[in-house]
Amino acid sequence: MRYSGFSVFMQALNRHKGWKPTWRDAAPKPSYDVIIIGGGGHGLATAHYLAKVHGITNVAVIEKGWIGSGNAGRNTTIIRSNYLLPGNEAFYELSMKLWEGLEQDVNYNAMVSQRGVLNLCHTDAQRDAFARRGNSMRLHGADAELLDPEGVRKLVPFLNFDDARFPIKGGLFQPRGGTARHDAVVWGYAHAASERGVDIVQNCEVTGFLREGGRVVGIETSRGTIRANKIGMAVAGNSGRVAEMAGFRLPIESHVLQAFVSEAIKPMIPTVVTYGAGHFYISQSDKGGLVFGGDIDGYNSYAQRGNLPTVEDVCEGGMSLMPAIGRVRLLRSWGGIMDMSMDGSPIIDHSPVDGLYVNSGWCYGGFKATPASGFCFAHLIATGRMHETATAYRLDRFATGHVIDEKGVGARPNLH
Amino acid sequence: MHEFTYLGDAAYRRPDPQAPDALEAFVEAVHTRVNPAGIHEELWYHGSGCRSWLKVRRDTRTHEIHGASFANPETTR
Ligand SMILES: Cc1cc2nc3c(=O)[nH]c(=O)nc-3n(C[C@H](O)[C@H](O)[C@H](O)COP(=O)(O)OP(=O)(O)OC[C@H]3O[C@@H](n4cnc5c(N)ncnc54)[C@H](O)[C@@H]3O)c2cc1C
Ligand SMILES: [Zn+2]
Numbered sequence: 001m002r003y004s005g006f007s008v009f010m011q012a013l014n015r016h017k018g019w020k021p022t023w024r025d026a027a028p029k030p031s032y033d034v035i036i037i038g039g040g041g042h043g044l045a046t047a048h049y050l051a052k053v054h055g056i057t058n059v060a061v062i063e064k065g066w067i068g069s070g071n072a073g074r075n076t077t078i079i080r081s082n083y084l085l086p087g088n089e090a091f092y093e094l095s096m097k098l099w100e101g102l103e104q105d106v107n108y109n110a111m112v113s114q115r116g117v118l119n120l121c122h123t124d125a126q127r128d129a130f131a132r133r134g135n136s137m138r139l140h141g142a143d144a145e146l147l148d149p150e151g152v153r154k155l156v157p158f159l160n161f162d163d164a165r166f167p168i169k170g171g172l173f174q175p176r177g178g179t180a181r182h183d184a185v186v187w188g189y190a191h192a193a194s195e196r197g198v199d200i201v202q203n204c205e206v207t208g209f210l211r212e213g214g215r216v217v218g219i220e221t222s223r224g225t226i227r228a229n230k231i232g233m234a235v236a237g238n239s240g241r242v243a244e245m246a247g248f249r250l251p252i253e254s255h256v257l258q259a260f261v262s263e264a265i266k267p268m269i270p271t272v273v274t275y276g277a278g279h280f281y282i283s284q285s286d287k288g289g290l291v292f293g294g295d296i297d298g299y300n301s302y303a304q305r306g307n308l309p310t311v312e313d314v315c316e317g318g319m320s321l322m323p324a325i326g327r328v329r330l331l332r333s334w335g336g337i338m339d340m341s342m343d344g345s346p347i348i349d350h351s352p353v354d355g356l357y358v359n360s361g362w363c364y365g366g367f368k369a370t371p372a373s374g375f376c377f378a379h380l381i382a383t384g385r386m387h388e389t390a391t392a393y394r395l396d397r398f399a400t401g402h403v404i405d406e407k408g409v410g411a412r413p414n415l416h
Numbered sequence: 417m418h419e420f421t422y423l424g425d426a427a428y429r430r431p432d433p434q435a436p437d438a439l440e441a442f443v444e445a446v447h448t449r450v451n452p453a454g455i456h457e458e459l460w461y462h463g464s465g466c467r468s469w470l471k472v473r474r475d476t477r478t479h480e481i482h483g484a485s486f487a488n489p490e491t492t493r
Binding site: 250253298309414 | 422425440446447456474476479
Protein backbone atom coordinates (compact mmCIF):
# COMPACT_ATOMS: atom_id res chain seq x y z
CA MET A 1 0.00 0.00 0.00
CA ARG A 2 1.30 3.48 -0.90
CA TYR A 3 0.39 6.36 1.37
CA SER A 4 -0.34 9.82 0.00
CA GLY A 5 -2.56 12.80 0.66
CA PHE A 6 -4.86 11.40 -2.00
CA SER A 7 -5.15 7.97 -0.28
CA VAL A 8 -6.05 9.69 3.02
CA PHE A 9 -8.75 11.69 1.19
CA MET A 10 -10.20 8.61 -0.49
CA GLN A 11 -10.22 6.67 2.79
CA ALA A 12 -12.01 9.55 4.48
CA LEU A 13 -14.88 9.16 1.99
CA ASN A 14 -15.08 5.52 3.07
CA ARG A 15 -14.93 6.32 6.82
CA HIS A 16 -11.36 4.94 6.96
CA LYS A 17 -12.63 1.37 6.73
CA GLY A 18 -10.28 0.34 3.94
CA TRP A 19 -6.89 0.62 5.68
CA LYS A 20 -4.87 -2.61 5.61
CA PRO A 21 -2.08 -3.61 8.03
CA THR A 22 0.95 -1.66 6.94
CA TRP A 23 3.36 -4.60 7.08
CA ARG A 24 3.09 -8.39 6.86
CA ASP A 25 3.29 -10.48 10.06
CA ALA A 26 5.20 -13.47 8.62
CA ALA A 27 5.66 -17.07 9.77
CA PRO A 28 9.33 -18.12 9.74
CA LYS A 29 10.66 -20.00 6.70
CA PRO A 30 13.31 -22.72 7.17
CA SER A 31 16.10 -20.53 5.75
CA TYR A 32 17.07 -17.03 4.65
CA ASP A 33 20.12 -15.26 3.22
CA VAL A 34 20.28 -12.97 6.23
CA ILE A 35 18.64 -13.10 9.67
CA ILE A 36 18.44 -10.00 11.85
CA ILE A 37 17.78 -10.73 15.54
CA GLY A 38 15.75 -7.94 17.17
CA GLY A 39 12.74 -6.08 15.78
CA GLY A 40 13.61 -2.70 17.26
CA GLY A 41 14.41 0.36 15.20
CA HIS A 42 17.94 -0.79 14.40
CA GLY A 43 16.98 -4.31 13.31
CA LEU A 44 14.16 -3.10 11.06
CA ALA A 45 16.26 -0.26 9.60
CA THR A 46 19.00 -2.79 8.81
CA ALA A 47 16.50 -4.98 6.97
CA HIS A 48 15.20 -1.98 5.01
CA TYR A 49 18.64 -0.87 3.85
CA LEU A 50 19.73 -4.47 3.08
CA ALA A 51 16.74 -4.71 0.74
CA LYS A 52 16.84 -1.20 -0.68
CA VAL A 53 20.54 -0.39 -0.96
CA HIS A 54 22.04 -3.86 -1.38
CA GLY A 55 19.16 -5.73 -3.09
CA ILE A 56 19.19 -8.48 -0.43
CA THR A 57 15.51 -9.22 0.17
CA ASN A 58 15.53 -12.84 1.40
CA VAL A 59 15.78 -11.52 4.94
CA ALA A 60 13.99 -12.21 8.23
CA VAL A 61 13.75 -9.93 11.24
CA ILE A 62 13.23 -12.14 14.30
CA GLU A 63 11.56 -10.46 17.28
CA LYS A 64 10.78 -12.16 20.60
CA GLY A 65 7.84 -9.89 21.47
CA TRP A 66 6.17 -7.44 19.11
CA ILE A 67 8.20 -4.99 17.02
CA GLY A 68 8.98 -1.82 18.91
CA SER A 69 8.35 -3.43 22.30
CA GLY A 70 11.92 -2.71 23.40
CA ASN A 71 13.71 0.60 23.59
CA ALA A 72 12.49 1.72 20.17
CA GLY A 73 9.05 2.29 21.69
CA ARG A 74 10.27 3.50 25.10
CA ASN A 75 12.65 6.35 24.35
CA THR A 76 12.10 10.09 24.64
CA THR A 77 12.34 10.48 20.83
CA ILE A 78 15.17 13.02 20.64
CA ILE A 79 17.22 13.18 17.45
CA ARG A 80 20.39 15.28 17.13
CA SER A 81 23.95 15.21 15.80
CA ASN A 82 25.76 17.30 18.39
CA TYR A 83 28.77 15.16 19.24
CA LEU A 84 32.37 16.24 19.71
CA LEU A 85 34.62 13.35 18.74
CA PRO A 86 35.53 12.60 15.12
CA GLY A 87 34.53 8.90 15.37
CA ASN A 88 31.02 9.95 16.39
CA GLU A 89 30.11 13.23 14.72
CA ALA A 90 30.28 12.09 11.08
CA PHE A 91 28.14 9.07 11.92
CA TYR A 92 25.44 11.01 13.76
CA GLU A 93 25.37 13.64 11.02
CA LEU A 94 24.80 10.87 8.45
CA SER A 95 21.92 9.77 10.66
CA MET A 96 20.51 13.32 10.73
CA LYS A 97 20.61 13.47 6.92
CA LEU A 98 18.82 10.13 6.71
CA TRP A 99 16.17 11.40 9.16
CA GLU A 100 15.61 14.39 6.86
CA GLY A 101 14.71 12.07 3.97
CA LEU A 102 13.23 9.21 5.97
CA GLU A 103 9.53 9.75 5.40
CA GLN A 104 9.91 9.91 1.62
CA ASP A 105 12.29 6.95 1.68
CA VAL A 106 9.98 4.60 3.60
CA ASN A 107 6.71 6.26 2.50
CA TYR A 108 5.48 6.62 6.05
CA ASN A 109 4.78 9.60 8.27
CA ALA A 110 7.24 9.34 11.17
CA MET A 111 6.45 12.85 12.41
CA VAL A 112 10.09 13.91 12.14
CA SER A 113 10.03 17.36 13.68
CA GLN A 114 13.15 19.54 13.42
CA ARG A 115 12.20 21.77 16.34
CA GLY A 116 15.79 22.10 17.51
CA VAL A 117 17.78 20.83 20.47
CA LEU A 118 19.11 23.29 23.04
CA ASN A 119 21.83 22.31 25.53
CA LEU A 120 22.13 24.84 28.37
CA CYS A 121 25.38 25.90 30.04
CA HIS A 122 25.77 27.33 33.52
CA THR A 123 29.49 28.07 33.85
CA ASP A 124 32.15 29.72 31.69
CA ALA A 125 34.01 26.42 31.37
CA GLN A 126 30.87 24.73 30.10
CA ARG A 127 30.39 27.50 27.54
CA ASP A 128 33.97 27.03 26.31
CA ALA A 129 33.34 23.31 25.92
CA PHE A 130 30.13 24.08 23.97
CA ALA A 131 32.02 26.44 21.65
CA ARG A 132 34.49 23.67 20.96
CA ARG A 133 31.76 21.09 20.37
CA GLY A 134 29.85 23.49 18.11
CA ASN A 135 32.99 24.03 16.04
CA SER A 136 33.54 20.30 15.75
CA MET A 137 29.95 19.87 14.59
CA ARG A 138 30.29 22.59 11.94
CA LEU A 139 33.53 21.08 10.68
CA HIS A 140 31.54 17.91 10.04
CA GLY A 141 28.86 19.80 8.13
CA ALA A 142 26.29 19.89 10.94
CA ASP A 143 24.59 23.05 12.22
CA ALA A 144 25.37 24.60 15.59
CA GLU A 145 24.75 28.01 17.15
CA LEU A 146 26.24 29.26 20.39
CA LEU A 147 23.55 31.33 22.13
CA ASP A 148 24.08 33.98 24.81
CA PRO A 149 21.53 34.23 27.67
CA GLU A 150 19.44 36.67 25.58
CA GLY A 151 19.35 34.21 22.70
CA VAL A 152 18.19 31.47 25.07
CA ARG A 153 15.58 33.81 26.57
CA LYS A 154 14.08 34.48 23.14
CA LEU A 155 13.62 30.78 22.54
CA VAL A 156 12.50 29.57 25.99
CA PRO A 157 11.62 32.56 28.22
CA PHE A 158 10.13 30.46 31.02
CA LEU A 159 13.38 28.99 32.41
CA ASN A 160 14.91 29.76 35.80
CA PHE A 161 17.57 32.12 34.35
CA ASP A 162 18.95 33.88 37.40
CA ASP A 163 19.23 31.00 39.82
CA ALA A 164 21.93 31.86 42.40
CA ARG A 165 23.73 28.56 42.00
CA PHE A 166 23.13 27.60 38.38
CA PRO A 167 22.45 30.76 36.34
CA ILE A 168 21.91 30.13 32.64
CA LYS A 169 24.96 31.46 30.80
CA GLY A 170 23.90 30.45 27.31
CA GLY A 171 23.40 27.36 25.23
CA LEU A 172 24.45 25.32 22.24
CA PHE A 173 21.55 25.11 19.82
CA GLN A 174 21.20 22.66 16.93
CA PRO A 175 18.20 23.88 14.88
CA ARG A 176 18.08 20.70 12.74
CA GLY A 177 17.75 18.46 15.80
CA GLY A 178 14.34 17.64 17.25
CA THR A 179 12.07 14.67 17.75
CA ALA A 180 10.40 11.89 15.76
CA ARG A 181 7.48 9.69 16.72
CA HIS A 182 9.29 6.53 17.82
CA ASP A 183 6.70 3.88 17.07
CA ALA A 184 5.98 5.40 13.66
CA VAL A 185 9.70 5.01 12.91
CA VAL A 186 9.40 1.30 13.75
CA TRP A 187 6.26 0.88 11.64
CA GLY A 188 7.74 2.92 8.81
CA TYR A 189 10.85 0.77 8.50
CA ALA A 190 8.71 -2.37 8.90
CA HIS A 191 6.40 -1.11 6.14
CA ALA A 192 9.23 -0.38 3.71
CA ALA A 193 11.13 -3.62 4.44
CA SER A 194 7.97 -5.72 4.22
CA GLU A 195 7.05 -4.14 0.87
CA ARG A 196 10.39 -5.34 -0.49
CA GLY A 197 9.80 -8.92 0.71
CA VAL A 198 11.45 -8.98 4.14
CA ASP A 199 9.76 -11.36 6.62
CA ILE A 200 8.96 -9.76 9.97
CA VAL A 201 8.51 -12.57 12.49
CA GLN A 202 7.10 -11.71 15.91
CA ASN A 203 6.72 -13.75 19.11
CA CYS A 204 9.81 -15.70 18.11
CA GLU A 205 12.58 -15.75 20.70
CA VAL A 206 16.12 -16.68 19.73
CA THR A 207 17.31 -19.30 22.25
CA GLY A 208 20.58 -20.51 20.68
CA PHE A 209 22.81 -20.68 17.61
CA LEU A 210 23.31 -23.46 15.10
CA ARG A 211 26.99 -24.01 14.34
CA GLU A 212 28.94 -25.85 11.66
CA GLY A 213 32.73 -25.89 11.64
CA GLY A 214 33.04 -22.98 14.05
CA ARG A 215 30.71 -20.61 12.23
CA VAL A 216 27.08 -19.89 12.94
CA VAL A 217 24.73 -21.16 10.24
CA GLY A 218 21.39 -20.53 11.87
CA ILE A 219 19.40 -19.88 15.01
CA GLU A 220 17.29 -21.93 17.39
CA THR A 221 14.05 -20.17 18.25
CA SER A 222 10.82 -20.73 20.12
CA ARG A 223 9.31 -21.30 16.65
CA GLY A 224 11.91 -23.77 15.41
CA THR A 225 15.28 -23.76 13.69
CA ILE A 226 15.99 -21.15 11.02
CA ARG A 227 19.12 -21.22 8.87
CA ALA A 228 21.10 -18.37 7.35
CA ASN A 229 24.69 -17.74 6.33
CA LYS A 230 24.77 -14.30 7.85
CA ILE A 231 23.17 -13.32 11.12
CA GLY A 232 23.10 -9.82 12.61
CA MET A 233 22.21 -9.16 16.24
CA ALA A 234 20.57 -5.84 17.10
CA VAL A 235 19.05 -6.64 20.48
CA ALA A 236 20.07 -3.54 22.49
CA GLY A 237 19.71 -4.28 26.23
CA ASN A 238 19.73 -8.03 25.60
CA SER A 239 23.12 -8.01 23.83
CA GLY A 240 24.82 -9.78 26.75
CA ARG A 241 22.28 -12.60 26.72
CA VAL A 242 22.48 -13.21 22.98
CA ALA A 243 26.31 -12.98 22.93
CA GLU A 244 26.39 -15.55 25.74
CA MET A 245 24.41 -17.97 23.51
CA ALA A 246 27.06 -17.52 20.82
CA GLY A 247 29.84 -18.06 23.35
CA PHE A 248 31.46 -14.64 23.72
CA ARG A 249 31.28 -11.67 26.05
CA LEU A 250 30.94 -7.98 25.28
CA PRO A 251 32.20 -4.76 26.88
CA ILE A 252 28.58 -4.05 27.83
CA GLU A 253 26.48 -3.73 30.98
CA SER A 254 22.68 -3.62 30.90
CA HIS A 255 21.16 -0.71 32.84
CA VAL A 256 17.67 0.73 33.20
CA LEU A 257 16.70 4.22 32.00
CA GLN A 258 13.33 5.74 32.91
CA ALA A 259 11.14 8.18 30.99
CA PHE A 260 8.16 10.26 32.05
CA VAL A 261 5.19 11.94 30.43
CA SER A 262 2.84 14.47 31.96
CA GLU A 263 -0.82 15.21 31.30
CA ALA A 264 -1.37 17.22 28.13
CA ILE A 265 -1.09 21.00 28.38
CA LYS A 266 -1.27 23.77 25.79
CA PRO A 267 1.84 24.34 23.64
CA MET A 268 4.60 25.62 25.90
CA ILE A 269 8.00 24.16 25.01
CA PRO A 270 8.90 24.83 21.37
CA THR A 271 12.17 22.86 21.28
CA VAL A 272 14.09 20.19 23.18
CA VAL A 273 15.82 21.59 26.28
CA THR A 274 18.58 19.89 28.27
CA TYR A 275 19.72 21.12 31.66
CA GLY A 276 23.47 21.51 32.05
CA ALA A 277 23.65 21.51 35.84
CA GLY A 278 21.59 18.40 36.54
CA HIS A 279 20.29 15.39 34.72
CA PHE A 280 17.12 16.52 33.06
CA TYR A 281 15.86 17.02 29.52
CA ILE A 282 12.39 17.84 28.24
CA SER A 283 10.28 18.34 25.14
CA GLN A 284 6.55 18.53 24.45
CA SER A 285 4.78 15.99 22.29
CA ASP A 286 2.25 17.00 19.64
CA LYS A 287 -0.46 15.65 21.97
CA GLY A 288 0.65 18.20 24.57
CA GLY A 289 2.33 15.92 27.12
CA LEU A 290 5.67 16.98 28.53
CA VAL A 291 8.13 14.19 27.78
CA PHE A 292 11.16 14.15 30.04
CA GLY A 293 13.92 12.07 31.56
CA GLY A 294 17.30 12.13 33.21
CA ASP A 295 20.03 9.71 34.15
CA ILE A 296 20.06 5.93 34.14
CA ASP A 297 19.29 4.43 37.56
CA GLY A 298 22.92 3.35 37.74
CA TYR A 299 22.95 -0.38 38.61
CA ASN A 300 22.84 -3.45 36.35
CA SER A 301 19.25 -4.28 35.43
CA TYR A 302 17.12 -6.28 33.01
CA ALA A 303 13.88 -5.36 34.79
CA GLN A 304 12.46 -2.73 32.37
CA ARG A 305 11.44 -0.64 35.36
CA GLY A 306 13.36 1.71 37.63
CA ASN A 307 13.17 2.92 41.21
CA LEU A 308 11.94 5.98 43.07
CA PRO A 309 15.26 7.69 43.94
CA THR A 310 15.80 8.34 40.24
CA VAL A 311 12.24 9.61 39.83
CA GLU A 312 12.93 12.11 42.61
CA ASP A 313 16.27 13.07 41.05
CA VAL A 314 14.72 13.74 37.64
CA CYS A 315 11.84 15.76 39.07
CA GLU A 316 14.24 17.83 41.18
CA GLY A 317 16.22 18.62 38.02
CA GLY A 318 13.00 19.68 36.31
CA MET A 319 11.92 21.90 39.19
CA SER A 320 15.28 23.60 39.40
CA LEU A 321 15.34 24.38 35.66
CA MET A 322 11.66 25.03 34.98
CA PRO A 323 9.72 25.73 38.20
CA ALA A 324 6.57 26.34 36.14
CA ILE A 325 6.07 22.62 35.57
CA GLY A 326 5.62 21.96 39.30
CA ARG A 327 1.83 21.99 39.03
CA VAL A 328 1.66 19.61 36.08
CA ARG A 329 0.63 16.06 36.96
CA LEU A 330 2.66 13.05 35.91
CA LEU A 331 0.70 10.68 33.69
CA ARG A 332 3.00 7.72 33.11
CA SER A 333 6.58 6.54 33.60
CA TRP A 334 8.40 3.44 32.39
CA GLY A 335 11.85 1.96 31.93
CA GLY A 336 13.92 0.40 29.16
CA ILE A 337 17.12 -1.64 29.24
CA MET A 338 20.19 0.11 27.86
CA ASP A 339 23.18 -1.62 26.33
CA MET A 340 25.76 0.56 28.15
CA SER A 341 29.20 0.17 26.59
CA MET A 342 32.43 0.79 28.44
CA ASP A 343 33.22 4.03 26.59
CA GLY A 344 29.64 5.17 25.96
CA SER A 345 29.89 4.62 22.19
CA PRO A 346 28.39 1.92 19.98
CA ILE A 347 29.79 -1.19 18.31
CA ILE A 348 29.03 -2.14 14.68
CA ASP A 349 31.39 -4.95 13.76
CA HIS A 350 32.03 -8.61 13.06
CA SER A 351 31.64 -10.70 16.20
CA PRO A 352 34.36 -13.14 17.31
CA VAL A 353 32.20 -15.89 15.73
CA ASP A 354 32.19 -16.21 11.91
CA GLY A 355 28.85 -15.41 10.32
CA LEU A 356 27.59 -13.36 13.27
CA TYR A 357 27.64 -9.55 13.29
CA VAL A 358 27.20 -7.27 16.30
CA ASN A 359 25.23 -4.02 16.56
CA SER A 360 25.23 -2.88 20.18
CA GLY A 361 26.42 -0.43 22.81
CA TRP A 362 23.88 2.30 22.02
CA CYS A 363 23.53 3.37 25.63
CA TYR A 364 20.72 5.90 26.12
CA GLY A 365 21.27 7.53 22.73
CA GLY A 366 20.51 4.99 20.04
CA PHE A 367 17.17 6.31 18.82
CA LYS A 368 18.74 9.20 16.92
CA ALA A 369 21.18 6.67 15.46
CA THR A 370 18.47 4.37 14.09
CA PRO A 371 18.81 5.31 10.39
CA ALA A 372 22.63 5.41 10.29
CA SER A 373 22.92 2.30 12.44
CA GLY A 374 20.71 0.35 10.04
CA PHE A 375 22.50 1.85 7.05
CA CYS A 376 25.99 0.98 8.30
CA PHE A 377 25.04 -2.42 9.72
CA ALA A 378 23.45 -3.39 6.38
CA HIS A 379 26.64 -2.25 4.63
CA LEU A 380 28.77 -4.41 6.93
CA ILE A 381 26.57 -7.49 6.52
CA ALA A 382 26.26 -7.11 2.74
CA THR A 383 29.89 -6.26 1.93
CA GLY A 384 31.87 -7.61 4.89
CA ARG A 385 33.45 -4.16 5.33
CA MET A 386 32.63 -1.35 7.72
CA HIS A 387 30.88 1.66 6.28
CA GLU A 388 33.25 4.64 6.03
CA THR A 389 31.42 6.69 8.67
CA ALA A 390 31.35 3.81 11.17
CA THR A 391 34.97 2.66 11.06
CA ALA A 392 35.59 3.79 14.64
CA TYR A 393 32.91 1.46 16.06
CA ARG A 394 35.20 -1.56 16.23
CA LEU A 395 34.82 -4.20 18.89
CA ASP A 396 38.59 -4.43 19.39
CA ARG A 397 38.98 -0.73 20.22
CA PHE A 398 38.84 -1.54 23.93
CA ALA A 399 41.99 -3.64 23.51
CA THR A 400 43.82 -1.25 21.16
CA GLY A 401 43.07 1.85 23.21
CA HIS A 402 40.99 3.61 20.52
CA VAL A 403 38.01 4.10 22.80
CA ILE A 404 35.54 6.89 21.95
CA ASP A 405 34.73 8.35 25.35
CA GLU A 406 32.68 11.56 24.79
CA LYS A 407 32.49 12.23 28.51
CA GLY A 408 35.96 11.02 29.47
CA VAL A 409 34.79 8.98 32.45
CA GLY A 410 36.44 5.66 31.59
CA ALA A 411 35.06 2.14 31.82
CA ARG A 412 32.22 3.04 34.21
CA PRO A 413 28.91 2.61 32.37
CA ASN A 414 26.87 4.07 35.23
CA LEU A 415 28.74 7.37 34.87
CA HIS A 416 28.28 7.84 31.10
CA MET B 417 23.04 12.02 46.98
CA HIS B 418 21.63 8.61 47.79
CA GLU B 419 22.30 6.38 50.77
CA PHE B 420 24.09 3.74 48.69
CA THR B 421 26.47 4.17 45.73
CA TYR B 422 26.97 1.49 43.10
CA LEU B 423 30.36 0.39 41.82
CA GLY B 424 29.59 -2.71 39.74
CA ASP B 425 30.43 -6.36 39.31
CA ALA B 426 32.23 -7.70 42.40
CA ALA B 427 34.13 -10.22 40.28
CA TYR B 428 36.81 -7.65 39.36
CA ARG B 429 40.33 -8.73 40.31
CA ARG B 430 43.39 -6.71 39.37
CA PRO B 431 45.45 -9.00 37.12
CA ASP B 432 49.13 -9.63 37.72
CA PRO B 433 50.98 -6.98 35.65
CA GLN B 434 54.02 -9.29 35.43
CA ALA B 435 52.09 -12.19 33.89
CA PRO B 436 52.96 -12.97 30.26
CA ASP B 437 49.31 -12.44 29.21
CA ALA B 438 48.94 -9.26 31.31
CA LEU B 439 47.69 -7.16 28.36
CA GLU B 440 44.77 -9.47 27.52
CA ALA B 441 44.05 -9.98 31.20
CA PHE B 442 43.77 -6.22 31.82
CA VAL B 443 41.52 -5.68 28.77
CA GLU B 444 39.26 -8.45 30.08
CA ALA B 445 39.27 -7.15 33.64
CA VAL B 446 38.61 -3.50 32.77
CA HIS B 447 36.20 -3.81 29.84
CA THR B 448 34.55 -7.23 29.54
CA ARG B 449 31.51 -8.06 31.65
CA VAL B 450 29.48 -11.21 32.27
CA ASN B 451 26.43 -8.92 32.58
CA PRO B 452 24.09 -11.71 33.76
CA ALA B 453 20.30 -11.64 33.59
CA GLY B 454 19.84 -13.17 37.03
CA ILE B 455 21.95 -13.23 40.19
CA HIS B 456 24.69 -10.59 40.14
CA GLU B 457 27.32 -10.16 42.86
CA GLU B 458 28.08 -6.47 43.05
CA LEU B 459 29.73 -3.80 45.17
CA TRP B 460 27.79 -1.02 46.90
CA TYR B 461 29.15 1.69 49.20
CA HIS B 462 27.04 2.62 52.21
CA GLY B 463 28.01 6.28 52.07
CA SER B 464 25.37 7.80 54.33
CA GLY B 465 25.46 4.94 56.81
CA CYS B 466 28.32 2.89 58.17
CA ARG B 467 30.58 3.83 55.21
CA SER B 468 31.44 0.21 54.48
CA TRP B 469 31.74 -1.49 51.12
CA LEU B 470 29.15 -4.25 50.73
CA LYS B 471 29.01 -7.25 48.46
CA VAL B 472 25.36 -7.64 47.48
CA ARG B 473 23.69 -10.58 45.71
CA ARG B 474 20.87 -9.13 43.62
CA ASP B 475 18.65 -10.48 40.82
CA THR B 476 19.01 -8.12 37.85
CA ARG B 477 15.64 -9.27 36.44
CA THR B 478 13.62 -8.29 39.51
CA HIS B 479 15.95 -6.09 41.64
CA GLU B 480 15.32 -8.53 44.53
CA ILE B 481 18.19 -8.68 47.01
CA HIS B 482 19.25 -12.16 48.10
CA GLY B 483 21.85 -11.25 50.68
CA ALA B 484 24.71 -8.94 51.53
CA SER B 485 28.02 -9.20 53.32
CA PHE B 486 30.93 -6.87 54.01
CA ALA B 487 33.20 -6.73 50.99
CA ASN B 488 36.19 -6.87 53.30
CA PRO B 489 35.84 -10.18 55.19
CA GLU B 490 37.73 -8.67 58.12
CA THR B 491 35.01 -6.11 58.80
CA THR B 492 32.83 -7.28 61.69
CA ARG B 493 30.11 -5.01 62.93
C1 LIG C 1 13.63 5.74 28.56
C2 LIG C 1 14.52 5.82 27.36
C3 LIG C 1 14.76 7.05 26.75
C4 LIG C 1 15.59 7.15 25.63
N1 LIG C 1 15.71 8.36 25.01
C5 LIG C 1 16.42 8.45 23.86
C6 LIG C 1 16.44 9.68 23.14
O1 LIG C 1 15.77 10.66 23.51
N2 LIG C 1 17.20 9.76 22.03
C7 LIG C 1 17.93 8.70 21.60
O2 LIG C 1 18.64 8.83 20.60
N3 LIG C 1 17.89 7.50 22.23
C8 LIG C 1 17.14 7.34 23.34
N4 LIG C 1 17.08 6.12 24.00
C9 LIG C 1 17.87 4.99 23.49
C10 LIG C 1 17.24 4.26 22.32
O3 LIG C 1 15.87 4.04 22.56
C11 LIG C 1 17.97 2.92 22.10
O4 LIG C 1 19.37 3.12 22.05
C12 LIG C 1 17.56 2.25 20.79
O5 LIG C 1 16.16 2.17 20.69
C13 LIG C 1 18.17 0.85 20.71
O6 LIG C 1 17.99 0.24 19.44
P1 LIG C 1 16.68 -0.59 19.03
O7 LIG C 1 15.62 0.36 18.66
O8 LIG C 1 17.05 -1.53 17.98
O9 LIG C 1 16.38 -1.37 20.40
P2 LIG C 1 15.11 -2.20 20.86
O10 LIG C 1 13.85 -1.55 20.44
O11 LIG C 1 15.29 -2.51 22.30
O12 LIG C 1 15.25 -3.52 19.98
C14 LIG C 1 15.83 -4.73 20.38
C15 LIG C 1 14.81 -5.82 20.16
O13 LIG C 1 15.44 -7.10 20.30
C16 LIG C 1 14.48 -7.98 20.82
N5 LIG C 1 15.17 -9.14 21.38
C17 LIG C 1 15.98 -9.17 22.46
N6 LIG C 1 16.41 -10.42 22.69
C18 LIG C 1 15.87 -11.21 21.73
C19 LIG C 1 15.94 -12.61 21.44
N7 LIG C 1 16.65 -13.45 22.19
N8 LIG C 1 15.24 -13.06 20.36
C20 LIG C 1 14.51 -12.22 19.58
N9 LIG C 1 14.41 -10.89 19.82
C21 LIG C 1 15.09 -10.40 20.88
C22 LIG C 1 13.76 -7.13 21.86
O14 LIG C 1 12.49 -7.67 22.19
C23 LIG C 1 13.68 -5.78 21.18
O15 LIG C 1 12.45 -5.57 20.50
C24 LIG C 1 16.24 5.99 25.11
C25 LIG C 1 15.99 4.75 25.72
C26 LIG C 1 15.12 4.65 26.82
C27 LIG C 1 14.84 3.31 27.43
ZN1 LIG D 1 26.14 0.05 56.17
